[in-house]
Amino acid sequence: MEAQMDETTEATGVRLSDSPDWRYLLREVDAMYRQGSDGGSAAIRAHRRHVRERISAVVEANPALVYRVPVEKPVCAYLGRALDNGTGGAMAPMARALARVAGELTWEYGYTKVPKGLASKYAYAELMGPQGPVPAERIILGLVLFAPKTTYPQHSHADIEESYISISGAWSENDLAVYAPGSLILNRAAHEHRITTGAEEPCLLAYAWTGVPERLSSPGMKFSARRRARVEQGI
Numbered sequence: 001m002e003a004q005m006d007e008t009t010e011a012t013g014v015r016l017s018d019s020p021d022w023r024y025l026l027r028e029v030d031a032m033y034r035q036g037s038d039g040g041s042a043a044i045r046a047h048r049r050h051v052r053e054r055i056s057a058v059v060e061a062n063p064a065l066v067y068r069v070p071v072e073k074p075v076c077a078y079l080g081r082a083l084d085n086g087t088g089g090a091m092a093p094m095a096r097a098l099a100r101v102a103g104e105l106t107w108e109y110g111y112t113k114v115p116k117g118l119a120s121k122y123a124y125a126e127l128m129g130p131q132g133p134v135p136a137e138r139i140i141l142g143l144v145l146f147a148p149k150t151t152y153p154q155h156s157h158a159d160i161e162e163s164y165i166s167i168s169g170a171w172s173e174n175d176l177a178v179y180a181p182g183s184l185i186l187n188r189a190a191h192e193h194r195i196t197t198g199a200e201e202p203c204l205l206a207y208a209w210t211g212v213p214e215r216l217s218s219p220g221m222k223f224s225a226r227r228r229a230r231v232e233q234g235i
């Protein structure tokens, strides 16, 4: 497929098959969605299968990677600790594979205006999607990093199904439970969710978005604050 290029991206001409760090990273993401249990949920089983099928299709197509300018955000100061914790836990292979590409990631806020207090506590980086670095039309894979003691405001995603899997750190969604590394949460389209992280350690989540190409290339995100709702990009 053609990736969506802008002034911050360019085609590298380097195929996925010639990029071992990215190939192995995708293998680990696939393993996260293949191994373990669906907890008996048909919806989660279907989502996991969709994610695996879409990763497989991209690996088979062997696209040229898209170069994106590496960008850090203040929360990246916690990435080392998050990866260190991750390599000692259930998601160690994924944490190690991520460490290999950490210097190439483009961390973003996704907001036209970052909510007060969030700029130093949160950022996300895409691994696969319409903008690369691994180009794909029908799925977005990414990471979101939270500093300790962060609240990510309530929001929902139109026409996009989202899952989070923790690589490192504990988090809660909608005050319902505490999730540990390896746990998966499925947020179906339009489901309202709000994330909080623990007091001491950062939290690194992998996420997958599935949806139709038109929506993934321009994902709207609706915030549900009592103030005027705004449509933004973001996780």
Ligand SMILES: [Fe+2]
Binding pocket: 155, 157, 162, 187, 193, 235
């Ligand atoms: Fe979300």
